Amino acid sequence: MYVIVAGGGKVGANVARSLLRMRHEVTLIEQRPYRYERLEEEFEHQVLLGDATELHVLEKAGIARPPDLVLAVTGDDEDNLVICQIAREGYNVPKVIARVNDPRNQAHFELLGINQTVCATSNILGLVEHEVPEHELVHLLELRNENLEIVEVLIEGGAPCAGKRIDKLNLPDGARVISVVRGGVAQIADGDTEIRAGDQVLAILEPGKEDELRRALIKAPR
Amino acid sequence: MNVVIVGSGRVGSSIAKLLQSEGWDVTVIDEKEEALNRLGANWPGGFIVGHGMDTEILHKAGIEDADAVVVATNGDNTNIVIGQVVKKRYAIDCVVVRVLDPARADFYAKRGMQTVCPTQTAIESLAEAVRASQKHTQEVSA
Numbered sequence: 363m364y365v366i367v368a369g370g371g372k373v374g375a376n377v378a379r380s381l382l383r384m385r386h387e388v389t390l391i392e393q394r395p396y397r398y399e400r401l402e403e404e405f406e407h408q409v410l411l412g413d414a415t416e417l418h419v420l421e422k423a424g425i426a427r428p429p430d431l432v433l434a435v436t437g438d439d440e441d442n443l444v445i446c447q448i449a450r451e452g453y454n455v456p457k458v459i460a461r462v463n464d465p466r467n468q469a470h471f472e473l474l475g476i477n478q479t480v481c482a483t484s485n486i487l488g489l490v491e492h493e494v495p496e497h498e499l500v501h502l503l504e505l506r507n508e509n510l511e512i513v514e515v516l517i518e519g520g521a522p523c524a525g526k527r528i529d530k531l532n533l534p535d536g537a538r539v540i541s542v543v544r545g546g547v548a549q550i551a552d553g554d555t556e557i558r559a560g561d562q563v564l565a566i567l568e569p570g571k572e573d574e575l576r577r578a579l580i581k582a583p584r
Numbered sequence: 585m586n587v588v589i590v591g592s593g594r595v596g597s598s599i600a601k602l603l604q605s606e607g608w609d610v611t612v613i614d615e616k617e618e619a620l621n622r623l624g625a626n627w628p629g630g631f632i633v634g635h636g637m638d639t640e641i642l643h644k645a646g647i648e649d650a651d652a653v654v655v656a657t658n659g660d661n662t663n664i665v666i667g668q669v670v671k672k673r674y675a676i677d678c679v680v681v682r683v684l685d686p687a688r689a690d691f692y693a694k695r696g697m698q699t700v701c702p703t704q705t706a707i708e709s710l711a712e713a714v715r716a717s718q719k720h721t722q723e724v725s726a
Contacts, residue, residue, distance in 0.1 A: 415661050417687040440637070440661040444688070452691060467637060470669050 364429040366391065368414035368445045369436030370401045373461060377433060378405065389423045415444045417452070428455045435461040439470075446476045477507055498580055499572055502564070512540070512566050513575070519559040521580045529553030534574035537567035588613065588650045590636035590666055591657035595682060595702075597622035599654055604629050611645045615657075636666045639673075652678035660685050664692055671697075 363386045367378045370392030378390040382405075390405055391414040392398045398411040412419035414436070425432075425448075432449040434442035442460040449455040462468050462481035471479050488501055503512040517524055523531050528539050528551055539551045543562040549555070557563060557579075567575055585608050589600045592614035600623060604610045611630030612623065620631050634641030636657060647653070653670050655663045660683050667681035680698050683689035689701035 415688065416685065417691065438661070440659065440665045443665050444661040448688075448691060451695065466639075469639070470637065470665060473672055474665070474668055 363387070363431065364424070364427060365389075365431045365433065366414075366420070366423050366425065366429045366449075367433045367435065368442075369434065369461070370394075370397055370409065371435070371437055373435045374433070375401060375404075377435065378408070382408070389429075391419060391423055415441050415448070417448065420445075420448060420453075425449060425453045425455070428453045430456060432458045433461075434458065437463055439463050439467040443471060443474060443476060447474065450476075472506070479506075498576055504569075509568060510566055511569055512564060513572070515563045515565065515576075515579050517557055517559055517561045517563055517580065521559065523557045523579045524559045526557060527553065528555050528557065531557075532578050534567075534571050534578065537565055537571045537575045537578075539563055539565050585609065585651045586611070586646060586649050587652045587654065588642075588645050588647055589654045589656065590614075591655065591663075591682075592619035592622055592631075593656065593658055594622070596654065596656040599656070600629065613641060613645050637662070637669070642670070642674075647674050647676075650674070650676055652676070652680070654680050654682075656682040660688055664688065664697070667692075667697055 365381055365386055365388050367374050367388060367390045370390050374390060378388050381388050388408055390401065390409040391412060392401055392409060393411070393413045395411065398409065401409045410419065410423050412422065414420060432445065432455050434445035436442055439462060446458040446460050449458050458476065459478045459480065460471060460476050462471060462479045465481050465484045468479065468481060468484070498515065500514040501511060502514050505511065541548050541564045542551050542555055542557060544558065544560070563579065565575060587603055587608050587610050589596050589610060589612045592600065592612045596612065600610050600612050609629065611632065613632045613634060613636050615633070615635055617633050620627065623631065630645065632641055632645045636642065636655065647670065653676055655667045657663055663681050663683060667679050670676055671679045680700060683692065683699045683701050684703050686701050686704045689699040689704065693699045
């Protein structure tokens with residue numbers, strides 16, 4: 363596989379090194395001369411000095427072949443977005459992945475059609491949420507392209523769903539309970555599965571249905 | 585008519601003052617508070633300190649009611665991204681984006697963005713000036 367990696371910081375250099383070890387063909391692009399010099403010692407002809415948002419730099423890196431994959435992992439979100447757009451729309455690169463540095467920019471990437479993104483800050487916050495028990499709904503997985511997410515909920519005594527069968531719950535449209543973990547054992551949920559206090563429930567839902575799901579499972583109705 | 589101008593450098597601030605004098609309601613966004621100085625004393629329009637990528641800042645600048653947006657920060661890619669976000673999210677018809685790199689200006693112009701490339705304009709004007717002098721010399725020698 364041929365991969366262009368734009369941005370030779372910690373992320374870019376480590377990804378490029380790993381890809382090379384996996385025997386992929388890689389060109390790394392870095393615009394800062396001092397960084398480039400250091401990278402050149404390791405990557406030799408596989409690193410290129412230049413601004414990866416300039417078309418002639420991308421062309422020198424072989425964007426017109428086109429590569430199988432472009433990774434835009436610079437420390438600048440606008441640069442990453444533009445690199446992805448040029449690669450995909452200008453040169454028909456089949457797959458582009460962007461690094462999002464500021465999670466507030468995530469929505470811009472989605473709006474402009476760059477759906478494959480990685481945001482370290484959001485990932486770490488997701489893990490924090492998973493570890494902090496007072497959060498009621500824990501986000502386990504976001505299927506951004508499918509517009510679905512999987513969450514985990516701990517059912518405490520007195521929750522409105524405790525002791526009820528799943529088909530008797532007032533679940534919102536666009537949300538399903540998929541499994542119940544009881545005493546460390548997971549079982550796939552169906553309509554006649556009864557939820558009990560102490561269960562960990564996994565649910566799949568459309569983003570935005572969290573509040574309704576929370577009301578149905580753990581908040582007493584008003 | 586409302587216009588929002590993102591970036592209050594030499595270009596942004598001059599357009600702001602020009603449009604203001606022509607009767608537009610102008611709001612300027614710039615990351616630096618000092619950029620207000622470029623608009624002159626007693627600037628009668630709006631001025632918001634913040635980044636044009638920040639939707640809260642755009643909202644504060646009244647982007648929802650803007651009839652036109654000019655994007656002229658000192659970063660080409662920042663301008664390209666803000667221009668697209670504003671056009672797509674707020675459905676504003678007139679979004680003009682300053683892009684210094686002729687290659688990128690052309691790339692995005694072909695995809696429907698209204699770009700202005702001062703570099704390209706300079707190249708054409710300078711070449712035209714040289715050609716004109718040549719013509720003049722030829723006429724004189726003839």
